[in-house]
Amino acid sequence: MNPTAKLPVFQNGSHVIFDTIEIIQYIERIAVVSVNNDSIAFSSDEVIQWMHKIQEWNPKFFTLSHVPEKYRQAVSKFFRRVLIARMAESPDLAISYQCKLKEAYHTEEKLRDPEVVRRSKEHLIRLLDEIEDSLSKTYIAGEEFSMADVMFIPVLARLAxxxxxxxxxxxxxxxxxxxxxxxxxxxxxxxxxxxFGGWRKYRTLAKTWCFIRLRNTLKKY
Incomplete structure (x- = not known):
């Protein structure tokens, strides 16, 4: 698996998947077939519907709008350089990384529009309100922890x-x-x-910032 921020890439032999939900369903199929255990099952239709709703909210505009501009530019620049490096490392995935590179430039441009940020915030609020109603149960799709929860928890962690x-x-x-x-x-x-628990998030952010500065200095991505 070759992860990059905002771009999940799963490669199993010649099989390459870029969509998060498709990756999850592919891994589920492998687990069900290989383990042959009744405790492992495919995600239900309800879970998959929630997964799609959660994935529909793109966090990049909301997140970057809450990052101070001077740091935002540095992070965006670093991310672009990482994509360029990955293109060189994986020529077979170069077209996909090139699309993400164009998207990164497009994101920076659109972020200057307050309307884009407003729509992202409103979308998040609608999603949170809908899930709030569903949480009369223990978890999003019922009493059992599911892949819908796995996809949603990082949204809450991001807000925290x-x-x-x-x-x-x-x-x-x-x-x-x-x-x-x-x-x-x-x-x-x-x-x-x-x-990211409690004070640890400040340590992690500091280490990440130092990592970015060091990598930029050494031009190694």
Whole structure:
């Protein structure tokens, strides 16, 4: 798997997938066939519908609009250079990386339009409100943790990282309870909490910023 920010790339032999939901469903098929365990099942139609709703919200405009402009430009520049480096490393994926490079330039241009940022915020609010209603149950699609939750948790983690918990999470009772619950899951603690839990997020951000500056200086991406 070759991850880049905003561009999931899954390669299994000659099989290459770029869409997050398609990647998840492909891995599910492999797991069901290879493990042959009744505890493993395909995502239900309801879960897949939620996954699509969550994926429809593109976080890039909302996120970048909350990053100070001087840092935003540095991060965007670094991201473009990473894409260029990946194009050189993986010629067979060069066309896809080139599309993402054009998209990166397009994003920077559109970010200057307040209307774009407003629409992104409104889309997020609609998504949060809809999920708030669904969380009368334990998780998004019912009483069982599902791939819909896996896709949604990073949205909440992003809001927490931007110090927007009170405005977007804690203001919704079901969402606040859900957020507290999922943060106790071992997988969350291992994948996200260990880097962004409490004071750790400042350490992670500082290390990331130093990493970007060092890589830019050495011109290694």
């Amino acid at each position: 990282l931007l110090n927007l918990e009170d405005e977007y999470i804690n203001s919704r009772p079901n969402m606040a309870k859900y957020w507290s619950l999922v943060q106790q899951r071992p997988s969350y603690k291992k994948v996200i909490g260990r880097y």
